[in-house]
Amino acid sequence: MQRLWGRKLNDLAFAEFLQILKWVAKKKDKTVHFISRWYPSSKTCSNCQHVLDSLDLSVRSWRCPNCSKLNDRDQNASENILSVGASTLGLGDVRLAMPAISA
Ligand SMILES: [Zn+2]
Structure with missing residues (x-):
């Protein structure tokens, strides 16, 4: 099937x-809440909003040419999606909750 x-x-x-x-x-x-499927979440630096012209799917991490931040592809995309989603909902700058640490 x-x-x-x-x-x-x-x-x-x-x-x-x-x-x-x-x-x-x-x-x-x-x-x-949904954001545009065309938003370049992987190619946009979550630190300075610099957008790369292209980013091959095989590249899992990249260094921003503007601010030199090393971006993990998936982590960077998730931060951008959270930021865009929060801003379109009118929530402004949303900070990630600190992860719980268990011993
Ligand atoms: Zn940057």
Whole structure:
């Protein structure tokens, strides 16, 4: 079935995931907020907002030519998505919660 329907099946599974995510968020009185799928979250430096012209998918970390910060691709993208999502909700500058340290 996957071979016959391919991407269509994956799109349906993702749409179902989003429905479940919205349902759980509503049940727990949380907000699900979407940003533009075209926002360059991986290519934008989360420190200075410099945007690279291109970034190959195989590059997992890169150093910003503007501020010299070493950006892990996924961590950098998550910080940018949080920042953009918070700003479009009117929450302003949102800081990440400090991770709990257990001994
Ligand atoms: Zn930078």
